[in-house]
Amino acid sequence: MVAKKKKIQSAETVRESVRKGYGEIAQAGLSCCASSCCGAPQPAQLAEAIGYSQKDLAVLPEGANMGLSCGNPTALASLRPGEVVLDLGSGGGFDCFIAGPKVGRKGRIIGVDMTPEMVAKARKNIAAYTRRTGLSNVEFRLGEIEHLPVADSSVDVVISNCVINLSPDKPQVWREIARVLKPGGRVAVSDLALLKPLPPEVTEMVVALIGCIAGAVLVEETRRMVEAAGLTEIVLTPKADYIESMTQWQDPLYQKIMAHLPPGAKPSDFITSLEVRARKPAGPCCA
Numbered sequence: 001m002v003a004k005k006k007k008i009q010s011a012e013t014v015r016e017s018v019r020k021g022y023g024e025i026a027q028a029g030l031s032c033c034a035s036s037c038c039g040a041p042q043p044a045q046l047a048e049a050i051g052y053s054q055k056d057l058a059v060l061p062e063g064a065n066m067g068l069s070c071g072n073p074t075a076l077a078s079l080r081p082g083e084v085v086l087d088l089g090s091g092g093g094f095d096c097f098i099a100g101p102k103v104g105r106k107g108r109i110i111g112v113d114m115t116p117e118m119v120a121k122a123r124k125n126i127a128a129y130t131r132r133t134g135l136s137n138v139e140f141r142l143g144e145i146e147h148l149p150v151a152d153s154s155v156d157v158v159i160s161n162c163v164i165n166l167s168p169d170k171p172q173v174w175r176e177i178a179r180v181l182k183p184g185g186r187v188a189v190s191d192l193a194l195l196k197p198l199p200p201e202v203t204e205m206v207v208a209l210i211g212c213i214a215g216a217v218l219v220e221e222t223r224r225m226v227e228a229a230g231l232t233e234i235v236l237t238p239k240a241d242y243i244e245s246m247t248q249w250q251d252p253l254y255q256k257i258m259a260h261l262p263p264g265a266k267p268s269d270f271i272t273s274l275e276v277r278a279r280k281p282a283g284p285c286c287a
Contacts, residue, residue, distance in 0.1 A: 056098045061128035064092045070242050070273045071190020073159035074099045078188075082106040083156040086180060088145045088173070089113055089163025093122035093138065097129045099159070100138050110155070111140040112148055146172045150180045160189045165215040174229035181280040187231065192216045193238070193274035201260040213257065213271060222276060231278040242273035 047057060047065055052072055057065070074095050079085060079102040087096050090111025099109050113119050122140040130136050143149040145160075146169050158177050167173050177187055194216045203214045217225075219236055226234050246254045247267055254267050261267070 052098070059101055059129065059132050060094065060097050061125035061132070064094050064097055064122070064125050064129075070162040070192055071239065071275060073161050073188045073190045074102065076188040076190065076275055076277065077157050077159050077186065079103055079107075079157060084108045084154065085110070085157045085159060086148070086150060086155045087111045088148075088158065088160035088177075089166070090122060090140060091115075091118050093125050093129070093140065095159060095161050096122070096138050096140070097125065100129065100135050101133055103137065105135060105137065107137055109138040110150060111138070112143045112145060112150070113140065114142065114144045116142060146176060148176045148180055152179055153182050155180045156182055156185050158185070158187045158189075160191065162191055164189060164191050165193075165213070165217070167215070170217065171225050171228060174225045174231070178229040178231055178280055183280055184282040185280045187226075187276065187278045189276040191222075191274055191276065193219045193222055193236075193272055194270060195219065195238070195272055196270055198270050199260055199262070202257055213253070216271065219272070219274060222274065226276065226278050230280070232281055233277070233279040235275075235277040237275040237277075239273040239275060240268050243268040243271050 052075075056074070077085070077099075079099055081102075081104040083103045084107065085096075085099050085103060087099070087109065090096050090113045093111055096109045096111040100107075103109065111119075111122055113122070119140050119142045126136075126138060126140075129138060141149045145163065145167060158181060164170060164173055181187070192213060195218075197218070198213070198216075219238065223234060223236055243254075247258070257267050257271075261270070
């Protein structure tokens with residue numbers, strides 16, 4: 001009982017650290033690692049480097065892109081008109097606003113984030129998005145990705161961008177994904193994963209947690225969690241370019257990580273951007 005209580009307290013500590021860190025990012029408008037003052041790329045530069053087109057970025061309200069991406073789940077999802085899309089950890093609305101025009105007037109985008117400041121920022125951005133696109137198909141809900149405020153079997157596609165690693169209960173996140181997906185629905189996630197375990201000094205750094213790295217798990221552990229949730233057609237694709245780019249840009253987080261790695265090692269030896277694709281079976285599953 002005591003061990004269970006400590007585990008719950010630890011999970012809440014992680015969650016509060018993440019909520020506080022991302023609340024500060026929302027209020028500042030940029031992540032530390034996206035600020036030009038520390039030598040890292042500007043948000044638009046990072047977004048283009050990981051596959052977002054100028055056309056995608058043109059619809060974004062000012063401030064929606066805070067440089068928090070590690071991949072392009074909207075492209076990975078191959079969104080179609082009329083689909084209902086759920087974005088886990090939607091932040092200022094970056095991927096939601098990019099996904100909106102792809103699903104069109106008959107589609108719907110739901111963003112969920114546990115940080116009140118992020119949800120407020122995203123909701124404020126809706127008016128500018130509507131003016132630019134003529135669409136009113138995006139909404140944002142306050143909630144934890146371990147307990148999604150979304151009905152069972154109501155979503156065609158779940159996307160997420162560099163967020164699941166922040167969760168202290170990732171298996172529960174994958175169970176929730178399976179719950180909200182319609183039969184035959186699909187997942188398209190961009191996240192960070194480990195090729196091999198990080199040194200303890202790195203995993204204990206709070207800044208690494210906020211940067212999605214301390215909470216990262218091994219690629220094969222991700223596969224096991226997705227399978228355990230009842231999802232199938234799982235495709236995991238490591239993308240080394242993102243980590244190499246962040247290192248070359250002298251991103252401050254990755255510079256701190258390098259200082260704690262064995263001599264001669266580099267972040268991309270341990271960390272990778274990972275594309276995760278999966279599908280909920282068309283028949284009964286995922287109870």
